[in-house]
Amino acid sequence: MSEVGRTFGVTLATSTVLTFTACGIQQPSREADVAFSGTALFARGQQVYDAYCLACHQRSGAGVPGAFPPLAATPILEDRIALIRATLFGRPGTAMPSHCNFDAGDIAAVLTYVRNAWIGTPKESISTKDVLLVSADPGSPLCQPTYKR
Numbered sequence: 001m002s003e004v005g006r007t008f009g010v011t012l013a014t015s016t017v018l019t020f021t022a023c024g025i026q027q028p029s030r031e032a033d034v035a036f037s038g039t040a041l042f043a044r045g046q047q048v049y050d051a052y053c054l055a056c057h058q059r060s061g062a063g064v065p066g067a068f069p070p071l072a073a074t075p076i077l078e079d080r081i082a083l084i085r086a087t088l089f090g091r092p093g094t095a096m097p098s099h100c101n102f103d104a105g106d107i108a109a110v111l112t113y114v115r116n117a118w119i120g121t122p123k124e125s126i127s128t129k130d131v132l133l134v135s136a137d138p139g140s141p142l143c144q145p146t147y148k149r
Contacts, residue, residue, distance in 0.1 A: 041112050042112060042113055044105075044106070044113075045111070045112050047109075048106045048110040048113070049110050049117075052099075052110070053114075056068035056095065057069075057070070057071050057114075060118065061073075061114065061117060067095070069094075071118075072117075072118035077114065077123070080111075080124075083114075084107070084126065084131055087099050087110070088107065088131070088134060088140075088143050089140065100135070105131075107131045108127050108131050111131075
């Protein structure tokens, strides 16, 4: 595991539980992310990445030139919302599929992993709440990731 993986830390904030009636999704509080936090969140993200992302984006995050774009050192890693949207809804016109059927916690974990795997300075984690908020945005395509309590 990289030095980032060993030292990665997460600050959890208290938040109100919200209900999105339009989508029927109950929004978990930030406390729900305690199940995977810090190095455990990073490690879970690496497991998800290895299972679903590695073949296209490669271990180094460099992708496959001409076929699959890199993740490492790309601007999308700085834009949390764009990164969540690309993962949830896919990227039309590319090989990137939608992952709406994935568990929101797994999406949060894998995005936290890709934001931190190939850099020297840790970035803030992405939470389950962040994923569910983006999926419930009225301007977004219909998407209901699962949520395990």
